[in-house]
Amino acid sequence: MTSADPVPRPEGRVEIPPHPRWPVLNPAAKTALTERIKALLHAQDAVLVAHYYTDGDLQALAEDTGGCVADSLEMARFGAASRARTLVVCGVRFMGETAKILNPEKRVLMPDLRATCSLDEGCPADAFGAFCDAHPDHRVVVYANTSAEVKARADWVVTSSIALAVVAHLKAQGEKILWAPDRHLGHYVERMTGAQMLIWDGACVVHEEFKAFALERVRKLHPTAAVLVHPEAPDDVVDQADVVGSTTQLIKAVAELPNPEFIVATDTGIFWKMQQVAPGKRLIPAPTIGVGATCESCAHCPWMAMNALQNLEAVLRRGDQEIQVDPAVAARAMIPIRRMLDFAQARGLGSRRETD
Structure with a gap:
């Protein structure tokens, strides 16, 4: 069973930035910079969480300072379990937003708030909301790689490891399913589950x-x-x-x-x-x-490449790249996120780290 053709996305292409050209640091300079960052993390009661796709120097620093190197959902979960008052998210913007939604009382910083994601950019909240409104009889399932506003319109948020189980569950209940934003992941889920879904026309540029x-x-x-x-x-x-x-x-x-x-x-x-x-x-x-x-x-990913030791130090000094999520949006987005977490826990699906 296969879906119809993907739903056309709104007019306009995702603007892909060039990969940043960060200066190459000699070993002594890198060591000195790393030590300054460690001191800043300690002084600000901050913990570093880095995605697997970021630079290896950032991943190493996160692990060396008691932080976390993981996928996007585990990054947010780690933040919720941490006693640190500040989370520094090395990744892309939707990851920072998810961390803030799950940790509303904490300050969440990113090295560069312009670091976005083609899946997020290719699924704008207004257009997606109109699409949902046109299909009110469908359950809305969105991938984690979306904005807080898009998550707030969803019935379920899923990661790539739990998507199959969630869609199979909805199919068994006879639900009609609307999927966004990644069409390739959507097609894979369709093939594996036999479900038929309306699929938003988005894709990861990588x-x-x-x-x-x-x-x-x-x-x-x-x-x-x-x-x-x-x-x-x-x-x-x-x-x-x-x-x-x-x-x-x-x-x-x-x-x-x-x-x-x-x-x-x-x-x-x-x-x-x-x-x-x-x-x-x-x-x-x-x-x-x-x-x-x-x-x-x-x-x-050119947006992942926006994260570097240099701007990590800068944001810790300035504190001006802080993630903010409207509390009303965050409250609505928390519902499908919590539904996914409860679903996984009830069914014993994988470990906490096998997510996206």
Whole structure:
């Protein structure tokens, strides 16, 4: 069973920024900068939470200072469990918003509030609200990679590891389902569950660029490699995977599978953690090369790249990049988020860290 064609998104393209060109720090300068950041974190009773797709220096610093390196939902959960009064979120804006929704009493800072996400940008709240209004008989399921305003219109918020279970649950109840924003993840969920959904026409600018024909070539060059794919990738890339899963699930696969090599179709920022858990294994970026390509694999989010040691220090000194979420919006967004968390807990679905 398949859906109809994806729902057309509003006019206009997501503006993709160039990757920032941060100055290369020599070892002494990096050490000095890191020590200053550690002192600032301590002085401000702050804890650092970093996504798997951010720079390895930030991930290392988060772990070294008692912070958290994880997917977006675990970042927010960690913040809720922490006694720190300030959360510094190294990631993209929807992650900061989710952290604020789950931790309304805490100050939430980000190195750069302009760090957004193509899935979030491609699903504006007004247009999405109108789409929901046009289909009032559908249950609204939105991916975590959305704004607080979009989450506030949802019945369910899901991450990539729990999406299958939630949609299967709704299908068993005979519910009609409206899905947003990632069409590739939506199609994957449809195929795996047999559900039929109205799917918003959104995509991740990183995962959408993986090329199936080029992946076939790389697989022939590395016949012992396992192929790991995030379900935000196109169907013909997912079809070649040995493991399809969330960021945490892909990291777990590298650690547990016996293969000496892995071809990885997700943001290359994840390689830092993969190399940490499996230092003896070779990681190969899945190719994004195509007509007009300037690199073999360009799989790194330009918004994630806005996070760096330099602006992390700056925001701790100034405190001016603070996430704010309207309390009324946050209260409505908390309902579908809490529904997902309660659903996972009641069914014992995975660990706290196997989310998106």
